[in-house]
Amino acid sequence: MVAHTIRTLRPAFVLVEGPADMNDRLDELLLAHTLPIAVFSHYRDAERVATSWAPLCDYSPEWIALREGHAAGAEVRFVDLPAWHPAVAGHTERYANRYADAEARYAEATRRLCEHFAVDTVDALWDGLFEVLGPDADPEELRTRLDTYFGLVRGDAEADAADRAREEYMASWVHAALARAGDRPVLVVTGGFHQPALRTLSARYAQAAAPADWPAVPAPPDGALGGSFLVPYSFRQLDAFAGYQSGMPSPGYYQRLWETDPQGAGQGLLRAVTERLRARGIPLSTAGLIAARSLSQGLARLRGHPYETRVDVLDGLAGALIADDLDRPLPWTTGGTLGAGNHPVVVEMVAACTGDAVGRLHPGTPLPPLVHDVAARLAGLGLADTDAPVTLDLTEEEDRSRSRALHRLRVLGVPGFTRVSGPADGTDPVFTEVWEPRPAAGGREAALIEAGAYGARLDEAAAARLGERMSAAGPEAGAPADLLFDAVQCGAGALCADLLTAFAARVGQVGDLGRLGEMLSATLSLWRHDRVYGVARDQLLGGVVRSAVDRVIWLAEGLHGGPGVDLAALRALEAARDALRYAPGLLSVTPRTAAEAAARISRDPRAPAGLRGAAFGLRWALGVPDDPGPVVQALAATAADALGDWLTGLFAVAREEVAHDTGAEEHSLIDVVDGVVSALPEPDFLVGLPALRQAFAFFPPRERERIAERLLERRRLRGSARSLLRTPADPLLLARARALEENVTRLLDRHGLGPSPADRAAPAPHPEPTR
Incomplete structure (x- = not known):
């Protein structure tokens, strides 16, 4: 219809809904490209990033208008706002079309039309109203249908502010073109949703004085970067079933429809599905193909279509080739994307509809x-x-x-x-x-x-991309260590200075102690030991370490919680310990200040037991140990199920100090712990045993052996400490077996079935196997 109208009217101007900032470069579009291609537009400033793609296929009305308008001698102009403009750049999806009309505004009208014509989706409705007319359709009939359709779905509904801004801008181009066209017509090729509004606005503009010049093309604000380039595109990117929000379904099918006719498109789709299924070893008989063809033709007649539409062909294939029960609706009946778990025949049908066309730019196309x-x-x-x-x-x-x-x-x-x-x-x-x-x-x-x-x-593009990633993460998500490591791998030089400075500032907003500790550990390691990337003793990395330590101490002192151990939080205190030990000159927190904060945490009853133990360990690791008396009292007052948590925190931060202290002749921490654990009632010991095992797992085998030796010394026993570490079964299982034996013994005694006192005094003929 577009081509016919241009050839018939011979307009002076052809105005196309497209980014006006491309008008000085329309010659690039006239090069001999292999379609599909797209106009890629981008915008970036300190607060906003926007990218968008406007795809062009052989059958795109915009593409036809550009080529036919140029061939007819008309002046072709794009008349929409640039893609970076806030009225256009409202989508964040990777393949979001910047010219996607707000379908929700006319959802009710299309719903009623779908109900009237007994179809499932707007795409099927469109096929039945327009595409089914075939190549010999009267263009005027098609124009009348389109006018009626868009007049119904848009009506006199008020568009939102963004669409109003776009329509007023496009209408100003129409006004300027009419003033220059004289007696020759002006043709506007635009989305049908905008047509009623543009007609109303153009009539209103006609009463105003003729403009002296074309409307100004808005430029990006100072300090912002924006522009447009042509890029190769593909049918897969364009396909709505692949996730392109405003794409069309089945572009490969419509390419066949454009090149042939509805019958040729249906036969081509059937052939493509057959080839794909057989190539993947999916059984497909000739009888099945005949049945699919017959069913498609029957559905078309039943639905009143002069030719088979895309949905007729797909429904016929599905009805004839899929004998299994489907656990989800067919994708062309819902308009959704094709997700995992679909029937393999459905997957191949959709892939055949998509097509595999990949565009290619002419070698003379200007590139960034x-x-x-x-x-x-x-x-x-x-x-x-x-x-x-x-x-x-x-x-x-x-x-x-x-x-x-x-x-x-x-x-x-x-x-x-x-x-x-x-x-x-x-x-x-x-x-x-x-x-x-x-x-x-x-x-x-x-x-x-x-x-x-x-x-x-x-180098500058990678630095800008990393900065965008950090901005997108948000303060609550934290500054992940992998982002920092990416910056280092890309070369944390002068171009990353702003990134690392912002990174250090962002650290002060992180609310997740575990994530913060992960980042601090990675940064400190690079600052201390890097031999590869050239960032050892780097001042900018030092700023990140300084901010992270400040934040770790602040978050830890305010952390409250219940039972259980947050190992990530303990690793954060461990990382802060290393920074205070090995990089004190970087920090605003002194070891004494940190030890004072740790003392407050270790005495805070609302703090988790693991964190209290880690705080005590931090003081010890910094050379400021607590008096043993309060420690004994604290351990004795700790609930059995939290004792292991307290020790886990201690060992996570001060394992080396505890291991060294084990060799002390008396009053070592191991002695204190042994005294507390030995005094526990049997049920409490069993409750606390899993957490105690977790705590002592922080010690490597050699240090566990030294602890075992100390325990043997305390009991004045002789034997191999190493053998204590090699139990024949899980210690927890052995403890439960012992408890079971004791329960059985008490039960037997209660009923007078146990051994007599004399029997108990006699030596057992054999050792007790379970013990």
Whole structure:
């Protein structure tokens, strides 16, 4: 209809709903591209990031308008607001169409139409009203149907503020074009939802004076970065079943429909499904295909369609080829995405409808500077045309440069290389990386163009992307250690200075003690020991450590809770201990100040038992041990089920001090613990035993043996301490068996069935096996 209208009217101007900031570069769209392609638009400032894609296929009305308008000698202009404008950039999904109309505003009308025509979705409704007309349909009949349809679904409903801003801007272009067209017509190609409003606004503008110039194209604010580029696209990206929010379903089917007719599209879909099923070994007989074809034709006649629509063909295939019960509705009956667990025949049907077309830009298409920068860098590093795995020695400067480049591409989401091994974090003693080249399947060029939104050079683009990730994380989510390690792997140099400064400030807002401790441990390890990335003693990393220690002490002192041990929180205090030991010059918290805070935590009855024990351990590790008297009282007053938690916290932070203290002649902490545990009643001991076992698991075998030796000394017993660590069964099981024996003995005594006192005094003929 668009092509017919342009050829018939020969308009002076063809105005197309598209980003007006592309008007100076429309010649790029006229190059000999292989479709589909898309106009990728981006915007970034200190507060907002927006990206969007406007896809173009062979059958897109915008594409037809551009090509036919140019061929007819008309002046073609895009007339919508730029994609970065707040009225347009309202979607956050990766493949969200910036021109997606608010379907909710006319949901009621379309629901009633679907009910009237007995179809499940708006897409099926569209097929039955418009696509089914076939290639020989009268364009005027099609125009009348479209006018009626959009007049009904939009009516005189008031659009929201964003759509009103867009419609007023498009109407100003219509007004300017009419003033310049003279007696020649002006053709506007726009989404049908906007048509009624544009007609009303254009009539109102006609009463105003003719504008002296075209409407101004809004420019990004000062300090913001924005622009548009052409990128290759694919049918899979466009397909609504694959998750594209405003895409169309089954673009491969509609490509066949565009190239042939409804009959050719149906037959082509049947053939594609057959090929896919047989290629995957799914049984499919000729009789089944005949049944599917017959069923599709019968459904079309039953539904009053002159030709088979897409849904007729799909329903016919499903009815003839799927004999199993389906546990979910067919995707074309709900309009949803294709998720996991669908029937394999349904999956192949949807894939056949999608098609596998991948676009390609003409070699003369202007590209963002980043594309050229990456090509030059990879060539200079010997990574441009390799198909063999790349092994990098991170202790060598040349290999570190290669590693930084590959990590920057990874952070930007550019396919091509995949790291299969290497250090997992800053504490991992691994000094080699292995990267494997992976086919990008046409997506590398598009990903590089899209990454050009972050900067002109690879290093600055990666730094901008990392900064965006940190902003998106939010203060409550914390500053994850993997983000910091990504910054280090990408090269924490001058370009990451702002990122690390902001990172240090963000640390002061983290509310999760465990996440904070994870980040502090990784950062401190890099600051102390790094031999690979060049960040040892780095001032910016030191700022992160300083903020993290302040925050750990503050959060720990305010943490209250019930039973159980939060091991992540204990690791946070352990990391703070290491910072206070090995980097005191970085910190605003002194060891004495930290010890005073730890004393308050250790005496706070509302603090979790594990945290109280860790606080006592922190004082000990910092050289400020508590007086033994209060410790004995605290342990004696601790409930049996919390005693192990208290010790877990202590051993997590001060294991070395406890192990060293074990050799003391008297009054060691192990002596105190032994006295408290030995005094526990049997039921309380059994309740506390699992937590006690968890606590002593912090000691390696050699230190556990020293503790066992100390316990033997306290009991004046001789024997092998090592044998105590090698019980024939689970100690908890042995303790339960002993308790069971004692219960049985008491029960027998109660009923007078137990052994006599003389029998008890006599030596047992055999040792008791369970003990």
